[in-house]
Amino acid sequence: xxxxxxxxxxxxxxxxxxxxxxxxxxxxxxxxxxxxxxxxxxxxxxxxxxxxxxxxxxxxxxxxxxxxxxxxxxxxxxxxxxxxxxxxxxxxxxxxxxxxxxxxxxxxxxxxxxxxxxxxxxxxxxxxxxxxxxxxxxxxxxxxxxxxxxxxxxxxxxxxxxxxxxxxxxxxxxxxxxxxxxxxxxxxxxxxxxxxxxxxxxxxxxxxxxxxxxxxxxxxxxxxxxxxxxxxxxxxxxxxxxxxxxxxxxxxxxxxxxxxxxxxxxxxxxxxxxxxxxxxxxxxxxxxxxxxxxxxxxxxxxxxxxxxxxxxxxxxxxxxxxxxxxxxxxxxxxxxxxxxxxxxxxxxxxxxxxxxxxxxxxxxxxxxxxxxxxxxxxxxxxxxxxxxxxxxxxxxxxxxxxxxxxxxxxxxxxxxxxxxxxxxxxxxxxxxxxxxxxxxxxxxxxxxxxxxxxxxxxxxxxxxxxxxxxxxxxxxxxxxxxxxxxxxxxxxxxxxxxxxxxxxxxxxxxxxxxxxxxxxxxxxxxxxxxxxxxxxxxxxxxxxxxxxxxxxxxxxxxxxxxxxxxxxxxxxxxxxxxxxxxxxxxxxxxxxxxxxxxxxxxxxxxxxxxxxxxxxxxxxxxxxxxxxxxxxxxxxxxxxxxxxxx
Numbered sequence: 110x111x112x113x114x115x116x117x118x119x120x121x122x123x124x125x126x127x128x129x130x131x132x133x134x135x136x137x138x139x140x141x142x143x144x145x146x147x148x149x150x151x152x153x154x155x156x157x158x159x160x161x162x163x164x165x166x167x168x169x170x171x172x173x174x175x176x177x178x179x180x181x182x183x184x185x186x187x188x189x190x191x192x193x194x195x196x197x198x199x200x201x202x203x204x205x206x207x208x209x210x211x212x213x214x215x216x217x218x219x220x221x222x223x224x225x226x227x228x229x230x231x232x233x234x235x236x237x238x239x240x241x242x243x244x245x246x247x248x249x250x251x252x253x254x255x256x257x258x259x260x261x262x263x264x265x266x267x268x269x270x271x272x273x274x275x276x277x278x279x280x281x282x283x284x285x286x287x288x289x290x291x292x293x294x295x296x297x298x299x300x301x302x303x304x305x306x307x308x309x310x311x312x313x314x315x316x317x318x319x320x321x322x323x324x325x326x327x328x329x330x331x332x333x334x335x336x337x338x339x340x341x342x343x344x345x346x347x348x349x350x351x352x353x354x355x356x357x358x359x360x361x362x363x364x365x366x367x368x369x370x371x372x373x374x375x376x377x378x379x380x381x382x383x384x385x386x387x388x389x390x391x392x393x394x395x396x397x398x399x400x401x402x403x404x405x406x407x408x409x410x411x412x413x414x415x416x417x418x419x420x421x422x423x424x425x426x427x428x429x430x431x432x433x434x435x436x437x438x439x440x441x442x443x444x445x446x447x448x449x450x451x452x453x454x455x456x457x458x459x460x461x462x463x464x465x466x467x468x469x470x471x472x473x474x475x476x477x478x479x480x481x482x483x484x485x486x487x488x489x490x491x492x493x494x495x496x497x498x499x500x501x502x503x504x505x506x507x508x509x510x511x512x513x514x515x516x517x518x519x520x521x522x523x524x525x526x527x528x529x530x531x532x533x534x535x536x537x538x539x540x541x542x543x544x545x546x547x548x549x550x551x552x553x554x555x556x557x558x559x560x561x562x563x564x565x566x567x568x569x570x571x572x573x574x575x576x577x578x579x580x581x582x583x584x585x586x587x588x589x590x591x592x593x594x595x596x597x598x599x600x601x602x603x604x605x606x607x608x609x610x611x612x613x614x615x616x617x618x619x620x621x622x623x624x625x626x627x628x629x630x631x632x633x634x635x636x637x638x639x640x641x642x643x644x645x646x647x648x649x650x651x652x653x654x655x656x657x658x659x660x661x662x663x664x665x666x667x668x669x670x671x672x673x674x675x676x677x678x679x680x681x682x683x684x685x686x687x688x689x690x691x692x693x694x695x696x697x698x699x700x701x702x703x704x705x706x707x708x709x710x711x712x713x714x715x716x717x718x719x720x721x722x723x724x725x726x727x728x729x730x731x732x733x734x735x736x737x738x739x740x741x742x743x744x745x746x747x748x749x750x751x752x753x754x755x
Contacts, residue, residue, distance in 0.1 A: 113402035118380030130309035133175040139165050144285050145292040150220045157247040161283045172294045173303035189294040193272045196293045197242035211307050216297050226253045231264050238264045328370040337368040345381050388421050392516045393572045401453040427484045429513040471535040476542045487599040491592050499588050499738045510596040519555045520562050520571040540602045549603040553727045556590035560730050561666040587734035606630045615702040623740050632720050633728045635710035638703050640732020642681050649688035668722030
């Protein structure tokens with residue numbers, strides 16, 4: 110992975126210093142509501158003016174928002190940030206300590222002397238807070254000494270109190286909600302000083318490692334013999350373990366674990382910055398980086414930074430497919446044909462960030478372009494399957510089995526248990542990406558838990574939203590589970606079972622074709638049909654004003670043994686008679702056929718039953734969910750179009 114990130118930094122390192130500084134800019138999602146507050150210091154007229162602007166990508170670049178300084182206790186010298194606390198207090202004093210003598214430094218000193226109130230010498234760690242913007246004199250707020258007194262002469266609390274009152278004042282006067290103020294910045298005499306070359310150079314310089322103590326040696330990345338440093342303090346990601354002494358060089362220190370020449374260090378820093386700010390994503394609480402790596406050294410000038418972003422965006426189609434009603438098959442074909450995509454392999458790094466700790470949850474390495482293509486094709490085919498079998502004529506439901514969709518089919522507790530429960534979903538992602546096997550029973554177990562969560566209204570415990578209608582949500586969850594299993598079979602992640610001979614069934618032709626298309630075995634078909642009958646009984650109970658549908662309480666989500674299945678089958682038959690679903694002149698004849706086929710297949714396999722108690726429940730629930738959909742074969746327009754093209 111370290112080599113992949115360094116390669117991303119190679120084209121960035123070839124840019125000018127100013128262009129490299131642009132790479133430091135932190136992306137902010139534009140919004141109509143979000144605002145930036147600009148405090149302008151007019152030195153000549155000794156006035157502070159306030160300007161409020163909508164946040165756009167250009168605004169973020171213009172005011173050079175590059176985040177905060179590295180480390181939890183580092184002085185915050187940046188003049189654009191997310192909190193007013195820094196701008197009104199420590200930013201200018203901290204910047205003055207590190208900037209070289211220049212015109213900008215003179216301006217900053219004037220601003221500090223004219224516009225900031227001095228509370229006098231503070232203890233060493235709090236000295237940077239001693240100067241605070243004089244909101245009494247220039248904004249017309251409370252007396253500066255009162256803030257200090259009310260904070261019991263705690264200078265950090267004083268900064269916080271002044272900051273809060275300033276934010277409240279601006280919110281009321283300019284009619285902008287405090288929560289919508291996302292950035293704070295300052296200018297001097299109307300000039301955006303963050304655009305000055307000396308400021309941008311300083312921003313990059315502080316990202317570089319200290320090479321003063323560099324010694325001659327071999328670089329761990331490029332293998333060149335030059336001056337190398339083991340100072341990795343500026344690197345954000347962990348490339349080797351430092352918690353265990355047995356990983357140290359000669360059981361002493363980590364000096365030889367990673368030595369970098371200045372060139373590689375700069376490339377790695379730039380690669381990290383770009384990766385963390387441009388190549389990241391999130392699925393629920395799962396954060397990840399999707400890192401493309403060139404399959405071979407390439408001197409082709411066409412391989413630029415924009416190519417890295419384009420490739421990453423294309424591969425993200427397997428994560429989520431926002432704004433699409435269906436996958437365009439032509440774009441999938443182009444994915445395989447595109448030259449630069451095939452020059453890359455991909456790494457998926459899932460991680461968790463807790464305060465300053467960067468914790469790797471799973472690294473999925475060396476995913477080939479052909480595998481990404483196969484996954485996209487499977488997504489498209491399964492989406493089409495769902496639209497054919499599960500959509501009503503006037504509906505436009507999507508059945509796109511992206512990683513994001515899969516995440517919400519696996520209930521995961523949102524408390525401390527998340528740390529351990531996320532492993533199963535990551536194991537599945539790994540299997541999908543690397544073409545390895547997982548246990549189908551594990552998938553079914555999670556899908557049953559999803560149904561139970563909806564039915565018992567326990568969504569608040571998991572990462573699942575509370576639905577408006579719990580039964581509809583349960584049915585959709587199971588139908589998506591059927592799509593998921595089909596998706597995994599197509600990708601050879603799970604193994605399909607033995608398909609039954611549908612010619613012996615007496616149910617409708619459409620239902621037979623569905624069973625054939627899914628590939629159910631005789632045992633599975635028997636339970637799916639039983640589930641369909643339970644759905645019909647539930648409808649009858651609803652018509653009789655039994656809103657809870659008591660028949661659903663017969664399903665035990667913990668699992669159902671063969672004996673319990675026999676009992677349930679008999680109870681279903683009695684309910685069918687009770688609600689006159691198979692004994693009256695008005696009853697649907699096909700329900701009799703469904704029960705007949707269920708009973709025939711059940712009795713035939715009862716002495717050689719191959720399904721587990723959990724699988725029994727899943728296939729009953731599958732039949733129940735299928736009952737809510739129109740099982741009639743629709744014409745596949747996509748196939749017709751493809752055939753006409755050929």
